[in-house]
Amino acid sequence: MHYEPCIEVRNLSFSYPDGTEALRNISLEIGKGEKVAIVGPNGSGKSTLLLHFNGILRGKGEVRILGKVINKANLKEIRREVGLVFQEPDDQLFSPTVFEDVAFAPLNQDLSAEEVKIRVKQALQGVGLPCYENRSSHHLSYGEKKRVSIATVLSYDPEILALDEPTSNTDPKNRRRLINLLKGLAKTIVIATHDLDLVLDVCPRCMIINQGAIRANGKTEELLTNSHLLEANDLELPLSLSRLLKIKNR
Amino acid sequence: MKHSYLDRYSNLNSPIHRADPRLKILVALFFVLSILLTNSGNLLEFALYGLIIASLVIISRIPPLFILKRSLMIIPFIVLISLFLLFDRTGLSAEYSGKVLFRGIVIKSYLAIVMLTLLSSTSTFPSLLQGLQRLKISKVFILLLSFMYRYIFILVDEAMRITRGKRSREFGAGKWRQIKSTASLIGILFIRTYERGERVYSAMCSRGFDGTIRTLNTIRLRMAEILVGFALVTIIILVKIFTHSHAL
Numbered sequence: 202m203h204y205e206p207c208i209e210v211r212n213l214s215f216s217y218p219d220g221t222e223a224l225r226n227i228s229l230e231i232g233k234g235e236k237v238a239i240v241g242p243n244g245s246g247k248s249t250l251l252l253h254f255n256g257i258l259r260g261k262g263e264v265r266i267l268g269k270v271i272n273k274a275n276l277k278e279i280r281r282e283v284g285l286v287f288q289e290p291d292d293q294l295f296s297p298t299v300f301e302d303v304a305f306a307p308l309n310q311d312l313s314a315e316e317v318k319i320r321v322k323q324a325l326q327g328v329g330l331p332c333y334e335n336r337s338s339h340h341l342s343y344g345e346k347k348r349v350s351i352a353t354v355l356s357y358d359p360e361i362l363a364l365d366e367p368t369s370n371t372d373p374k375n376r377r378r379l380i381n382l383l384k385g386l387a388k389t390i391v392i393a394t395h396d397l398d399l400v401l402d403v404c405p406r407c408m409i410i411n412q413g414a415i416r417a418n419g420k421t422e423e424l425l426t427n428s429h430l431l432e433a434n435d436l437e438l439p440l441s442l443s444r445l446l447k448i449k450n451r
Numbered sequence: 452m453k454h455s456y457l458d459r460y461s462n463l464n465s466p467i468h469r470a471d472p473r474l475k476i477l478v479a480l481f482f483v484l485s486i487l488l489t490n491s492g493n494l495l496e497f498a499l500y501g502l503i504i505a506s507l508v509i510i511s512r513i514p515p516l517f518i519l520k521r522s523l524m525i526i527p528f529i530v531l532i533s534l535f536l537l538f539d540r541t542g543l544s545a546e547y548s549g550k551v552l553f554r555g556i557v558i559k560s561y562l563a564i565v566m567l568t569l570l571s572s573t574s575t576f577p578s579l580l581q582g583l584q585r586l587k588i589s590k591v592f593i594l595l596l597s598f599m600y601r602y603i604f605i606l607v608d609e610a611m612r613i614t615r616g617k618r619s620r621e622f623g624a625g626k627w628r629q630i631k632s633t634a635s636l637i638g639i640l641f642i643r644t645y646e647r648g649e650r651v652y653s654a655m656c657s658r659g660f661d662g663t664i665r666t667l668n669t670i671r672l673r674m675a676e677i678l679v680g681f682a683l684v685t686i687i688i689l690v691k692i693f694t695h696s697h698a699l
Contacts, residue, residue: 257653257657277661280656280657284657285654285657287653291602291605291647292650292651292653294601295598295651297577297580297597297600297601298577304667305655306658306659308665308666308667309658309665311665314668337577338601339605357658357659
């Protein structure tokens with residue numbers, strides 16, 4: 202597959218109204234079909250960066266999605282291509298029933314009733330929760346909520362998936378399910394996380410971000426095995442690797 | 452934390468559960484209205500209404516004890532509000548004493564509440580919302596209700612967590628200090644709710660929300676249901692006519 206830029210960010214800076222500098226002069230490029238992780242400690246600016254990919258936040262600088270610069274006029278078009286999943290499923294799921302939540306975006310695109318139903322069914326099947334349509338969101342388990350959250354964007358088939366901490370607070374079984382789900386999706390995927398084992402599993406490339414700036418960008422295997430680099434950015438070796446090293450050094 | 456359902460028993464399978472929510476809303480509304488328009492002294496009419504409601508409860512297969520418990524919750528409020536009628540000496544109405552009026556108000560509100568409890572326990576909350584929407588109630592109002600249904604327990608959970616955190620650290624503090632920290636607790640709850648609202652709105656915008664609310668219609672009115680609803684309304688009207696001609 203030949204390389205085609207999907208997300209391009211040039212010199213992006215952003216400060217919150219209270220003056221906190223969340224992003225400092227960030228430039229990056231992500232190609233179509235790539236799976237990239239944005240890794241960093243708490244408060245490093247990962248989530249803020251994700252919110253720029255579909256124009257919820259707009260800082261100084263340029264963000265291009267599929268070649269188009271985000272501006273007020275094309276927000277709708279951009280959001281059609283970027284499926285953003287929030288970290289907290291209770292923010293992502295705001296409707297009384299699962300069906301209404303998963304159908305929310307397709308309905309906003311004025312698809313036909315039949316088409317919407319098919320989309321919802323497929324999306325729920327995709328996350329391994331078929332027949333969950335009539336459940337109410339507040340009776341789901343946390344792991345189920347996380348998966349329904351992903352279904353709410355799968356239902357409108359965006360080119361890009363931007364996920365904020367998809368595995369946070371999930372038990373091992375649900376975490377594994379989510380990882381397998383993300384691995385299997387043929388889409389451009391950006392994951393903001395500090396679950397480094399997830400990154401090793403899913404994303405061939407990763408970026409390390411700290412205090413609002415990109416500190417490293419490259420192959421996951423190289424960056425996440427570099428304990429100096431990780432520790433300098435308030436991270437540590439992925440659990441799986443640090444265990445391996447311990448055994449080796451015995 | 453797990454909470455009791457707001458619409459418990461709404462997933463049972465009975466003719467009333469299956470009926471179109473629009474029909475249920477309209478019939479319930481009509482019933483409540485005719486209860487309210489009853490003369491306070493007309494005990495026969497109240498009794499007949501009670502009979503109708505009781506048979507509806509039986510048809511709905513909802514445990515009567517549940518309906519009883521839920522509906523009793525409203526009684527203290529009603530009694531509190533209408534208590535002054537008992538001590539009325541000036542005569543609010545030419546026909547009835549304060550005692551009769553008091554009794555009338557309590558019976559009316561109780562019957563109305565039982566009716567509404569029945570309505571909310573025989574329909575899931577989302578289907579009631581859809582019914583209201585099809586009855587052309589303002590969409591903003593429906594959205595408000597749907598957010599309430601979705602977030603009320605999350606808010607309760609949040610309040611509970613904050614209170615726990617406070618309790619586990621406030622040992623030794625004086626009463627006044629405890630009260631003061633409760634005030635800031637309420638403030639924090641407000642700010643968190645406000646911030647959640649912003650995040651939810653972002654999530655809506657991310658999925659293409661542009662200010663108009665679109666929903667899918669999944670309810671369909673069946674002829675048989677219309678007939679049953681019509682019959683019920685007729686019965687209520689007949690009760691009214693009958694008791695008026697046999698006024699005690």
